[in-house]
Amino acid sequence: MAHHIEGSRNSCALHGALQVIEAIEGVVPVIHSTAGCGVQHYFGVNRLNAGADRFGGPPVSNSNISEKHVVFGGSSRLREQLKNTVKIVEGDLYFIVTGCSTEMVGDDIPAMTKEGRDQDFQVIYANTPGFRGDVHQGYQLAVKALIEQLPSLGKGEQSPIEGLVNIWGIVPHQDPFWAGNLEEIGRLLEGIGLKPNLLFGYGQGLSAWNRVPKAALNVVVSVWGDAPALLLEERYGTPVLKLEGLPVGSAAGRFLQTVGERLNLDVTRTENFINGEEKRLNTLLASLADTYYRAGFQREFDLIGESAQVVGISDFLAGTLGLIPRTLIITDNPPEYTREALLTRLSGLVEGNGTEVFFSEDLAEITDLVRSSAVGLVLGSALEKPAAVELGIPFLQISFPLSEQIVLSRGYAGYRGAATLLEDFGSAILSKGYNSHVSQESPLHTASESALYGS
Amino acid sequence: MSLLKAKSSRTREKRLDTLNAWQGNVSAAVTEFSDGEPVKRIRTFSQSTQDDLLYALRLLAALRNSVTVIHAARGCVAAGIFHQVTKGNGRWIVTNLDDRDTIMGADLKLRKAVKDVYLRYKPEVIFIVSSPIVAINNDDIQSVVEELHEELELDIVPIYVTGFASHHAVTGYDTTLHALLKYLAGKRGANNKNNSVNLLSVAEHPDDRREAERILTVLGLELNILPDEASPGIFRHAAAARYTLSLDQDTGNYLGITLRDEYGVPYAEASRPIGIGATGRWLAVAGKALGLDEVVVKLFHEQESERVQKALGDFNLNGVRVYLGLSSATSFSVLGLVEELGGEVIGITVSRLDQLHKERLDDLSLTYPTLQIHVADGQPFEEANIIKRLSPDLYLGDSAHLGQIGRLGIPVVSLEETPVLGYNGVLALARRFSAALHNRTFGAALARTPLPYKESWFRRSPNWHIKKEVK
Numbered sequence: 001m002a003h004h005i006e007g008s009r010n011s012c013a014l015h016g017a018l019q020v021i022e023a024i025e026g027v028v029p030v031i032h033s034t035a036g037c038g039v040q041h042y043f044g045v046n047r048l049n050a051g052a053d054r055f056g057g058p059p060v061s062n063s064n065i066s067e068k069h070v071v072f073g074g075s076s077r078l079r080e081q082l083k084n085t086v087k088i089v090e091g092d093l094y095f096i097v098t099g100c101s102t103e104m105v106g107d108d109i110p111a112m113t114k115e116g117r118d119q120d121f122q123v124i125y126a127n128t129p130g131f132r133g134d135v136h137q138g139y140q141l142a143v144k145a146l147i148e149q150l151p152s153l154g155k156g157e158q159s160p161i162e163g164l165v166n167i168w169g170i171v172p173h174q175d176p177f178w179a180g181n182l183e184e185i186g187r188l189l190e191g192i193g194l195k196p197n198l199l200f201g202y203g204q205g206l207s208a209w210n211r212v213p214k215a216a217l218n219v220v221v222s223v224w225g226d227a228p229a230l231l232l233e234e235r236y237g238t239p240v241l242k243l244e245g246l247p248v249g250s251a252a253g254r255f256l257q258t259v260g261e262r263l264n265l266d267v268t269r270t271e272n273f274i275n276g277e278e279k280r281l282n283t284l285l286a287s288l289a290d291t292y293y294r295a296g297f298q299r300e301f302d303l304i305g306e307s308a309q310v311v312g313i314s315d316f317l318a319g320t321l322g323l324i325p326r327t328l329i330i331t332d333n334p335p336e337y338t339r340e341a342l343l344t345r346l347s348g349l350v351e352g353n354g355t356e357v358f359f360s361e362d363l364a365e366i367t368d369l370v371r372s373s374a375v376g377l378v379l380g381s382a383l384e385k386p387a388a389v390e391l392g393i394p395f396l397q398i399s400f401p402l403s404e405q406i407v408l409s410r411g412y413a414g415y416r417g418a419a420t421l422l423e424d425f426g427s428a429i430l431s432k433g434y435n436s437h438v439s440q441e442s443p444l445h446t447a448s449e450s451a452l453y454g455s
Numbered sequence: 456m457s458l459l460k461a462k463s464s465r466t467r468e469k470r471l472d473t474l475n476a477w478q479g480n481v482s483a484a485v486t487e488f489s490d491g492e493p494v495k496r497i498r499t500f501s502q503s504t505q506d507d508l509l510y511a512l513r514l515l516a517a518l519r520n521s522v523t524v525i526h527a528a529r530g531c532v533a534a535g536i537f538h539q540v541t542k543g544n545g546r547w548i549v550t551n552l553d554d555r556d557t558i559m560g561a562d563l564k565l566r567k568a569v570k571d572v573y574l575r576y577k578p579e580v581i582f583i584v585s586s587p588i589v590a591i592n593n594d595d596i597q598s599v600v601e602e603l604h605e606e607l608e609l610d611i612v613p614i615y616v617t618g619f620a621s622h623h624a625v626t627g628y629d630t631t632l633h634a635l636l637k638y639l640a641g642k643r644g645a646n647n648k649n650n651s652v653n654l655l656s657v658a659e660h661p662d663d664r665r666e667a668e669r670i671l672t673v674l675g676l677e678l679n680i681l682p683d684e685a686s687p688g689i690f691r692h693a694a695a696a697r698y699t700l701s702l703d704q705d706t707g708n709y710l711g712i713t714l715r716d717e718y719g720v721p722y723a724e725a726s727r728p729i730g731i732g733a734t735g736r737w738l739a740v741a742g743k744a745l746g747l748d749e750v751v752v753k754l755f756h757e758q759e760s761e762r763v764q765k766a767l768g769d770f771n772l773n774g775v776r777v778y779l780g781l782s783s784a785t786s787f788s789v790l791g792l793v794e795e796l797g798g799e800v801i802g803i804t805v806s807r808l809d810q811l812h813k814e815r816l817d818d819l820s821l822t823y824p825t826l827q828i829h830v831a832d833g834q835p836f837e838e839a840n841i842i843k844r845l846s847p848d849l850y851l852g853d854s855a856h857l858g859q860i861g862r863l864g865i866p867v868v869s870l871e872e873t874p875v876l877g878y879n880g881v882l883a884l885a886r887r888f889s890a891a892l893h894n895r896t897f898g899a900a901l902a903r904t905p906l907p908y909k910e911s912w913f914r915r916s917p918n919w920h921i922k923k924e925v926k
Contacts, residue, residue, distance in 0.1 A: 002553040004568035005529065006546070007539065012530025028907075031503065034587050034618035037530070038503025039833070042855055044533020048540060055907050057835055057856030062503040067620050070591060084500035084920060088836060088912045090905075100528050101587040101619060104557055130528030131552050131588060364575060382540035403540040 007363030007383050009331060009400055012130030015041045016138020016171065017097045020146075022046075022054050023172035023179075025205035026092035028061060030085050030123075032078045032107065033099025035064035045135075048382065048401035049173045061085040061094075065101060075107045079115060086121050092206045093153075096125040097142070103129035117153075124149040136332060139171045140227045146209055147231055163194040163263070164215040166232070169225025170246075172200050174332075175306065176402050180411025180420075181246065185221070188414050191273040192256050192265055216263060217241055222308035223334045244345060245311025249320050249418035253278060277415040284419050285320075288426065292321075295429055299376030300324045304366060304384055305399030306332040307342060309412075313379065313398065316418055317425075318349040325355040327373040329366055329380075331399070333359070377429060396428035458713055459637040462597075464629040466621035468495065471708075473809035475622040477830035478837075478918040481819045484828055488813050500920040504833030507616040507627030509534050511584055513658050514631045515614075516544035517683040520579040522572050524548045526565050526596060527586030548572055552588050560594050566603065573607050580610040580639065580687040590617035610687060612638040623807055624832065628657055629709040635682060636713055639690035643718050646695035652676050652745060653699040653714065655707035656683040662874035662883070667702055667728070670738065670877055673755060674747055682710070694718040700741050702876060703727050704811055705784040724811065727784050727876065730792030731760050734877050759878040770885055772798025772849075775892065778842055780804040780852035780860070781870060787815045789851060789870075792881065796888075802845050806832040829917065835859045839906055840917040849892060864902030866891035 014033065018041050021029040031038050038059035046053045063081040065074045078096070085094055094116070098109055109125045116123040126145035128138050167185055172178045179201040186196035197215060199208050213236045218229040220242045229240040241262055247255040253274040260270040292298070301323050303314050307330045317323040328346050339359065346357045356373075360366055363383055370378060370387040378388040378395045382403035388395035397405055398412070412421045458464075467473040472488070476496040479487070487493045508531060515523050516538035525532050527549055535547035550556075550564050569581055583596055600611045614634045616627050654671065656664045664683055671678055679696050681689050693699075699714050699722040701707035711722040723744060728737035735756040742752040775798040779786045783805040790800045800823075805812075808830045819826065827845075831837055835856040842850065842863055850860050853870040861867050868887045874880050 002529075002551045002556075004524070004548055004550045004564060004571070006548045006572075007536065008529050008532050008547075008549050008551070009536065010529065011533045012528055015530050015533065034506055035501070035504045035622075035833075036506030036509045036618055036624075039505050039509055039855065040530060040533040042503070043509070043537040044530075044535075047537055053858065056858030056862060056904075057854075058503040058833060060502055060836070060907050062501060064498075064501040064504065064622075065619055066622060067617075070619055080499050081501070088500055088909060089907055090909050091907075099587070100557070101591060104588065104591050130530035131554055131557050133553075134529060383536070385540070386543075401536060401540055 005362050010134035010361055011044055013128040013133045013138035014097055014099050014130055015045055016135035017126055017128040017142035019172045020139055020142035021095050023200035028089050028091035028094050029059050030082055030094050030096045031059055031062040032096055032102045034101050037099045038062045045173050049176050060089050070105055073105055073107060074102050075112055078112050082116050094123045097128045100129045100131050122153055135174050136224045139224055143228045150209055161214040164197055165189055165194050165217045165219055166197045166212055166215045167219050168228045169220050169222035171224055174400050176400050176407050177411040180409050181413035184411050184414035184417050188252055188256055192260055192270045223338050245308040246413050248312040248316040248412055251315055252414045281415050281418055298322050300326040301377040302327040302370055302373050302375050304329040304380030307334045309399055314349060325349050326375045327356050327369055329358045329360055331361045394429045396425050459717055463615040464633040464709055467623040467626045471809040473623050473807050474830050475807055476921045481826045482824040485816050485820045495924045496921050497924045498920050499922055502834050505624035506618045507621055507624055507630060508618050510624045510627030511614050511616045511631045514628055515582050519686045522546045522576050522578045523582040524568050525584045526550045526589050528552045528588055531586045557588055557592055562595050562599055565599050569603050583613045585615050587618040610638060628706050632710040635690055639687050640694040641691050646691050648695050650677055651679040651696045653693045653696045654678050654680045655701045655710055656680055657706035659683055659702055660874045663876040666877035666879045696720050698745055703784050727788035729788035729875050730795045731763055731881055732795055733788055733791050763878045763881050766882055767885055770889055772796040775849055776801045776847045777849045778802050778847040780838055780854055782806045783812055801847055802827045804829040804831055804838050836908055837917045840913055843913055861901040862904055862906050864898050866895050866898050
């Protein structure tokens with residue numbers, strides 16, 4: 001039985017589906033639910049993510065069902081709404097998604113979709129009530145609907161495209177840096193001669209989605225990409241490469257090597273590309289060294305975020321920058337079967353360190369953990385800000401929701417992302433923990449001085 | 456029967472004949488509301504808009520020493536998170552109803568959530584907000600409220616919003632205010648009359664609340680401000696106050712009339728104090744009702760007017776054609792301010808139209824009988840169609856879809872987080888108007904991104920999808 005949650009950051013399945021749809025050019029969401037579902041999503045997701053939104057406001061089509069439809073059924077209202085959406089809103093594909101009320105009433109969405117198709121509307125659907133799960137379930141439901149229903153609209157093709165790689169598992173907006181992360185992963189794959197299929201973001205429309213079955217490889221960045229990759233493996237036999245998390249810094253090099261091996265790419269070309277990227281990052285690290293020592297960048301940190309983020313970012317901070325992970329909190333409820341591997345991987349980031357790893361999406365619990373860890377840097381979401389402020393320690397917002405950053409195209413993935421992460425976390429330390437009169441008495445000094453790493 | 460005996464307030468459409476879909480000129484609007492109950496219209500195409508649950512969350516976010524438990528599927532708390540991280544307001548718990556709960560009910564879950572929250576935070580009051588799921592499966596919130604009230608000796612206030620029973624999000628304010636009075640204000644006559652004056656501030660900008668407070672405190676009034684930033688104890692005090700003043704007749708109406716009819720606190724509807732003249736009139740009416748010295752009030756107004764005029768310098772809106780897309784009472788009052796500054800309002804979109812606006816419409820029909828009024832909450836496809844035809848020089852709005860309006864290439868000023876009230880409101884607005892008109896490059900840049908609508912839609916009449924409801 002699902003438990004109550006304080007300060008839930010994982011919204012609901014409908015919102016997750018909307019996040020998928022809004023990130024694909026030419027696809028128009030048609031919400032069949034009460035009027036407020038779309039605005040909840042706009043306030044609680046889009047606006048806490050720099051307001052990045054393709055339509056310039058809350059969702060453009062919503063059946064806004066009223067009491068009458070709850071009592072007598074809302075299918076006819078959906079029929080009318082769909083017909084008029086196709087007339088008014090520009091789009092290549094109309095995607096019906098549902099909310100709690102219409103699912104409880106039992107409106108027949110497949111039948112309404114079929115009616116639309118009979119009139120030559122390009123329309124697909126997914127049942128996405130909030131009681132069915134959180135944003136990650138919504139991502140999976142919407143992606144599944146696209147994979148399963150697009151071919152029946154007659155545009156899917158199956159002959160493979162050499163070197164085409166689909167990227168799965170980055171949930172738009174739930175990873176605030178989704179667009180930048182995808183672009184960087186794309187840049188890296190292009191660097192070793194492949195054709196990335198990013199599927200979400202600028203320039204990504206139905207033609208990208210119609211190419212999905214033709215890929216040579218499905219790369220899965222987070223556990224939320226498992227389901228689509230599995231589905232594609234079953235349907236089209238496409239091989240799958242699962243990553244441990246977001247590849248940040250040198251992890252991106254290892255990622256490219258693996259991809260190269262799997263697809264039998266020219267080893268020299270791959271190595272040359274990786275060496276070029278490594279050299280650039282190393283130069284940046286070297287130029288930062290003075291500030292790193294002077295401002296005491298090397299310190300303990302807490303990191304609160306989604307599993308792929310926590311793995312990728314803490315791996316870079318601990319594995320390259322010498323920071324010390326204290327408390328890592330994973331907020332996206334990864335399935336049980338993945339948890340042990342995550343625990344082993346993360347608690348061993350720095351040998352003999354005793355890094356603690358928790359799974360929680362409850363703000364009360366997370367706040368207690370942050371309060372009790374007394375570290376020198378907190379990386380988390382806007383929801384952790386009060387705790388960081390209370391402790392007087394530097395704080396950087398890196399996970400959803402954000403309240404004081406604009407993220408349009410920045411990302412933390414890859415080599416470029418590693419440099420961006422350096423800039424952001426370094427700035428957080430400089431602006432809040434270094435050289436300010438507050439820092440003289442802030443717990444960060446006592447914390448970093450009291451933590452002694454004995455032999 | 457006592458109003459407060461009911462589980463919830465009546466919806467706006469039942470109580471005030473409120474329309475949410477309509478288009479026509481001022482004269483037609485007057486006719487609509489004078490020939491008995493207006494005919495209700497519906498949309499055959501609609502876009503996402505606010506609902507009563509969202510308004511309840513917005514209002515509760517501003518209450519102190521409280522925690523809110525939303526008895527809903529997990530997504531219904533999303534807007535609460537917005538209030539929490541952008542304004543530091545509210546503490547939100549969602550009961551996270553799942554598949555099974557929609558069938559079996561989940562009052563045990565609610566009970567556990569309330570108890571856990573109480574033990575952790577020991578708030579003065581816990582609010583329970585219902586949701587579409589709970590409204591459909593009829594989960595028994597009331598017995599949880601009654602039992603835990605006894606057990607924990609704590610005020611627990613259930614707010615029965617549904618997401619679908621009303622077309623008007625503002626019904627959510629009524630529902631919430633109903634519950635706040637019912638559970639926190641006590642019985643009529645239970646408290647000794649006090650000398651304070653209630654100032655109703657419902658989801659106002661903090662600067663607006665402070666401006667009203669400044670003005671009224673200077674005039675020597677002892678204020679009881681609610682519900683914004685109110686502690687639970689204020690409601691008892693309010694029920695025994697000597698008078699109620701409102702800053703917005705639309706949002707404060709239910710609280711005002713209920714304090715009047717249930718507790719005998721006098722209340723009179725008034726237009727919003729937006730603009731110099733309107734603020735003066737608002738103050739004069741309030742002063743008269745409260746027995747303030749007329750000369751003192753007048754002198755204060757003159758001093759403040761002079762200060763504002765001086766700060767405005769030669770700023771004006773002469774020759775500027777303005778479109779307003781604002782909630783109703785704000786729209787009608789900003790119209791006055793635009794006039795005062797020398798501009799011309801060429802059309803308005805209001806979130807709703809009802810009996811509360813009748814008097815204002817009558818006034819307007821004398822000066823602007825042909826002014827176009829569009830009634831819509833969050834329907835930018837209609838607004839964009841209207842604005843394309845009118846091509847105004849400036850758009851003033853408070854909705855979440857200004858990102859679309861901007862793509863029409865016109866200067867836009869958002870009133871969503873800009874103070875508008877009183878003398879200082881005039882200055883805050885004038886600064887925004889001035890900047891928007893002074894450099895219009897951002898609008899030009901946005902105009903390079905198309906609106907999400909087909910060209911053919913703009914050839915249709917804007918009210919194409921507004922139909923009379925067939926019952």
